[in-house]
Amino acid sequence: MHIAPDLQLPSLPEVTLRALDACHQDESxxxxxxxxxxxxxxxxxxxxxxxxALYGPSTPIRSVDQALLRLGTHRxxxxxxxxxxxxxxxxxxxxEWQQLRDFWRHSxxxxxxxxxxxxxxxxxxxxxxxxxGMLHNIGELIxxxxxxxxxxxxxxxxxxEIAADLVTAWGLxxxxxxAMRYQQALPNELRDAGHLVKxxxxxxxxxxxxxxxxAAAGTVFGLNEELTREINRRISNEVSxxxxxxxxxxxxxxxxxxxxxxxKQTILRQAMASQAIGLADINGEVDDILAETVNSLxxxxxxxxxxxGHAGDNLVLLSGTIGEVPxxxxxAKAGGSVLTEAFISGLPVxxxxxxxxxxxxxxxxxxxxxSLLAIPVQSGAHCPGVFALGTDNxxxxxxxxxxxxxxxxxxxxxxxxxxxxGAGGLDARxxxxxxxxxxxxxxxxEVSNPLTIIRQYIYQLRSRMDDADxxxxxxxxxxxxxxxxxxxxxxSHADTLGDGGGGVELNTELESLARILEDSVFSExxxxxxxxxxxxxxxxxxxxxxxxxxxxxxxxxxAESLPETGGTVTLxxxxxxxxxxxxxxxxxxxxxxxxxxxxxxxxLFAPVSTTKxxxxxxxxxxxxxQLVDDMEGIIACRTGQEGTTFRILLPAASHKKNEND
Numbered sequence: 001m002h003i004a005p006d007l008q009l010p011s012l013p014e015v016t017l018r019a020l021d022a023c024h025q026d027e028s029x030x031x032x033x034x035x036x037x038x039x040x041x042x043x044x045x046x047x048x049x050x051x052x053a054l055y056g057p058s059t060p061i062r063s064v065d066q067a068l069l070r071l072g073t074h075r076x077x078x079x080x081x082x083x084x085x086x087x088x089x090x091x092x093x094x095x096e097w098q099q100l101r102d103f104w105r106h107s108x109x110x111x112x113x114x115x116x117x118x119x120x121x122x123x124x125x126x127x128x129x130x131x132x133g134m135l136h137n138i139g140e141l142i143x144x145x146x147x148x149x150x151x152x153x154x155x156x157x158x159x160x161e162i163a164a165d166l167v168t169a170w171g172l173x174x175x176x177x178x179a180m181r182y183q184q185a186l187p188n189e190l191r192d193a194g195h196l197v198k199x200x201x202x203x204x205x206x207x208x209x210x211x212x213x214x215a216a217a218g219t220v221f222g223l224n225e226e227l228t229r230e231i232n233r234r235i236s237n238e239v240s241x242x243x244x245x246x247x248x249x250x251x252x253x254x255x256x257x258x259x260x261x262x263x264k265q266t267i268l269r270q271a272m273a274s275q276a277i278g279l280a281d282i283n284g285e286v287d288d289i290l291a292e293t294v295n296s297l298x299x300x301x302x303x304x305x306x307x308x309g310h311a312g313d314n315l316v317l318l319s320g321t322i323g324e325v326p327x328x329x330x331x332a333k334a335g336g337s338v339l340t341e342a343f344i345s346g347l348p349v350x351x352x353x354x355x356x357x358x359x360x361x362x363x364x365x366x367x368x369x370x371s372l373l374a375i376p377v378q379s380g381a382h383c384p385g386v387f388a389l390g391t392d393n394x395x396x397x398x399x400x401x402x403x404x405x406x407x408x409x410x411x412x413x414x415x416x417x418x419x420x421x422g423a424g425g426l427d428a429r430x431x432x433x434x435x436x437x438x439x440x441x442x443x444x445x446e447v448s449n450p451l452t453i454i455r456q457y458i459y460q461l462r463s464r465m466d467d468a469d470x471x472x473x474x475x476x477x478x479x480x481x482x483x484x485x486x487x488x489x490x491x492s493h494a495d496t497l498g499d500g501g502g503g504v505e506l507n508t509e510l511e512s513l514a515r516i517l518e519d520s521v522f523s524e525x526x527x528x529x530x531x532x533x534x535x536x537x538x539x540x541x542x543x544x545x546x547x548x549x550x551x552x553x554x555x556x557x558x559a560e561s562l563p564e565t566g567g568t569v570t571l572x573x574x575x576x577x578x579x580x581x582x583x584x585x586x587x588x589x590x591x592x593x594x595x596x597x598x599x600x601x602x603x604l605f606a607p608v609s610t611t612k613x614x615x616x617x618x619x620x621x622x623x624x625x626q627l628v629d630d631m632e633g634i635i636a637c638r639t640g641q642e643g644t645t646f647r648i649l650l651p652a653a654s655h656k657k658n659e660n661d
Contacts, residue, residue, distance in 0.1 A: 009041035009141050010090045011083070012104050013259035014246040016042070020084055020266055023077040024408050033064040036080065038242060040107050040141055043134050044166070045083050046071075051170040060171040063127035077412075084267055087260070090145055094255060099144050101254040105239060106207055107134050107141075112235045114203035120231075121195070121221055122525070129199045132179050136200055138163050160184060187219040206232055266405075273406040276300045282413055287311075289414065290377065290385040291319035297387055297406055301399055304367045306388040308339065315343060315386060322366055330359055339363065342374035343386050348400050349374045352393070363388050371396075375403045379411040503653030504547060506538035506585055510571050513551055521559045526566025529555070536575045538585045540650040542631040547650075550627050554589045554646055557621070561593030561644065568592050576652055584634075584649040596639040604637060 019035045019042065036042045043064065050067035051060055061067045068076050092100065111133030118129035139159030143152045155162065163180035167173075179200040182193065187205075190198050202220045205213035209232055217223040223231075243250050247259070276296035282289050287309040294307040298321040306320040310332060317328040330337075334344055337359040342349040351360060351372040363372055369390030376386045387407065391399060461474065514531055522529045540547070551571070558569040574586040596604070605625035624646075628635040634649040 008086055009044060009138075010092065010100060010145050011039045011041040011087060012100060012246075012248060013087060013256050013263045014248050015039045015104075016080075016084045016087055017259060017263050017266060018246055019080050020263075020270075023080055024405060030065075032076070032080075033068055037064045037111075037130070037134070038108055039104070040134050040138055042080070042083055043131065044138060046076075046079060047131075047135075047170050047172075049079060051172075060173065062125060062172060062176075063131055065127065081267075081270065084263060088264055088267065092144075092256065096144055097254055097256045100141075100256070101248065101250075103137070103140055103144065104248070105243070105250060107137060108242070109207040109235055109239050110134075110136060110200075110203045112238055113206050113231065114199050116231055116235060117199050117203060117206075117221070119525075120223075121199070122523075123195050123199060128176070129196065129203075132167070132176055132196070132200050133203050135167065136160075136163055136180060136183050136204055138166065187216040190220050206235075209236070269402050269405050270409070272300050273402070273409045276406070277409055277413060286384050286414060287318055289410075293410055294319050294387065295321055297389070297403065300406055301389060301402055303399065304369065304390040306363065306366060307385060308343075308388065309385045310343070310383060315339065318385070320366070322368070326366075328362075335359065337363075338372055338374040339386055339388055342376045343383055346376055346378045346383060348376070348404060350391070350393075350396060350400070364390070373400060373403065375400075375407050377407045377411055377414075379414055384414065503539045503541050504544045506540050506547065506575075506587065506650065507533045507573055509544055509547055510551065510573070510587075513548060513555075514571070517552075517555055521556060522569075527559055527562060528566070528568040530568055530570040532570060532572040534573045534575055538573050538575045539653040540585045540631075541653040542633070542650055546627045546631050550624050550648070551587075551589070553621075553624050558589060558591035558593065558644065561591055561596075563594065567643075577649065579649065583652040585652050587648045587650065588645055589648075590643060590645040592643045594643075595641055596637070596644055601639060605635075 015035065015038060019032065019039075022032045022035055036046065046064060046067045047061060050070050061070060071079065111130045114133035115126045115130040117123075118126040123129060137159050139155040139162040142162070143155035146152045146155060160181055160183055163183075164177045167176045167180055175194055175196050178194060179196045182190075182197050183201050183204050185193070185197075185201055187202075190201055193201075198220050202213075202216055205216045206228070207213075213232075214225055214228050217228040218225070240250060248254070276299050277293060282292070284292075290307050290309055294305050298305045304321050306322070306325075307318045308315040308330075309318045310316075311329075313332055314329045315332050317325060319325055330339070332340060332343055334340055335357065337357045338349040338351050339359060351364075356364065356372075360372060364370070367388070367390030369392060371391045371393045373389045373391050373396070374386055375389065376383050387403065389399065389403060510531060510533065514529055518529055521527070555569055555571070562569070568591070570588075570590045572588045572590070574588075575584075577584045577586045600621075605621050625635060628648060628650075632651055636647045638645050638647075
């Protein structure tokens with residue numbers, strides 16, 4: 001029986017509602033992808049589109065995060081909305097709601113277990129294991145929405161082959177297909193199977209939380225019973241927590257009718273808002289568009305409205321649905337009114353029971369209503385305008401929700417319009433650059449893996465050698481591997497436009513570097529990299545290349561100084577720091593190793609013989625000192641038996657030169 005790769009499958013309405021809400025609230029892509037990843041139907045829809053011919057021959061997408069990068073935020077949001085619309089087509093009965101809830105719990109449990117096992121056993125792509133865990137029993141989901149009993153049983157009997165055929169159609173590769181095809185293989189048949197096959201098969205068994213799954217963990221991966229039960233307990237708590245956050249009952253009868261009605265109302269509001277905005281003329285300047293769409297807002301809500309645009313330090317009344325509109329300009333600064341509060345906070349503000357200010361009274365008089373609701377048009381960090389709706393506080397929550405959907409849709413329209421103007425070209429290029437950097441990062445990761453393995457083998461080989469000359473030659477090889485690794489890291493962070501002259505945001509650079517370092521230097525589970533970044537701006541008067549070289553060298557040295565049992569390297573920033581009549585940004589790189597050996601400590605920043613594997617590299621520290629000097633910075637070190645800390649002060653960037661410089 002042929003299965004189309006682009007499936008139309010039911011989701012729990014609570015999950016779809018939460019995904020829609022996250023999109024409307026402009027939550028981070030990470031938050032949205034976590035919600036969407038927890039639903040098999042949404043995952044299947046996204047994989048089918050992201051891996052379709054629309055995007056040409058390219059690397060297969062194996063996670064929702066990757067799909068979001070390829071599809072783009074706007075298309076991703078549209079996909080979630082269309083998936084929600086399709087939910088209205090499914091007519092499920094009582095037993096089918098129960099089956100859908102149980103299916104959701106089992107697939108999510110399997111996926112989380114697969115990811116935990118992948119991390120524990122050092123599989124290179126834990127997100128891929130999670131994705132396949134969500135899809136392994138997709139045949140059961142197809143069966144739930146199939147009315148014919150004979151066809152329903154076929155889907156249940158052929159789940160493994162159905163899942164294998166689908167992941168093959170999506171281009172996820174033969175290993176992913178095998179993981180689906182052999183998911184029900186007996187544990188003793190899996191001892192020498194591929195890693196991904198073992199992960200999915202064991203995860204499906206552990207998701208059942210029975211004795212057979214516990215025994216299989218020992219057979220397949222040699223996991224003891226205590227550890228396996230702890231994994232089961234943790235995953236069970238995680239699923240329960242997610243269900244509670246979505247309002248999905250796990251320990252009682254379930255019916256999704258109420259959530260389905262709420263989903264239908266949300267979709268209708270979205271459709272009404274989109275339709276109303278479509279009736280307006282959205283071809284002019286931003287103020288003209290805002291002034292035009294106030295009529296659409298009244299059409300949607302049935303309430304009188306005013307539209308204020310942001311001009312300089314003022315909010316200016318542009319239009320309204322109250323007849324003739326007077327000239328009115330008010331300060332955009334906080335003054336206690338609902339209008340300015342909504343503008344500054346970026347959130348809807350209602351008058352409610354609060355005492356109205358003079359401006360509130362003026363707006364109430366214009367609107368001829370007893371109360372007032374201000375709704376900002378929030379586009380990222382920019383607010384081009386605010387709508388003021390006249391209300392009577394009846395059905396205020398529905399009005400607020402509908403107005404928010406309207407303004408969110410309007411903000412998207414304004415953003416899409418900007419993408420087709422001169423400024424929008426920069427955004428499109430930035431997306432292309434981000435995608436290129438992501439591809440380069442993954443390529444660097446693939447190259448770094450064998451380098452890391454070679455370095456570890458050299459270290460083990462060196463410890464077995466008694467010949468000092470051979471040890472020295474091995475040290476040279478390790479140093480050259482380090483240099484190659486540093487070059488790879490710098491390649492993965494190469495700037496398209498060069499260093500530039502406007503300074504560098506240190507915290508941003510550290511966050512970006514940390515992702516690369518975690519994939520290479522800290523890929524072993526017993527080594528940890530911690531970031532403690534200050535909330536204040538950390539703009540430094542230095543180029544990114546020098547900063548990256550300093551951080552990479554010091555972090556590599558710190559990681560190598562950690563004992564075999566593991567430890568932590570911490571990057572911490574502080575800003576601003578006042579010292580020697582100047583303003584600095586402080587960076588501290590600390591480790592929990594045994595400290596710097598005496599022979600290196602005595603000539604800390606001078607080139608000396610390497611002691612790789614036993615402490616920090618003297619040669620690397622001499623390079624670091626030169627780089628910091630070139631940036632007109634200061635570097636100091638404190639070390640002892642509890643670890644080592646390098647403190648670096650970099651000149652803070654400022655448009656006004658320090659008079660004491």
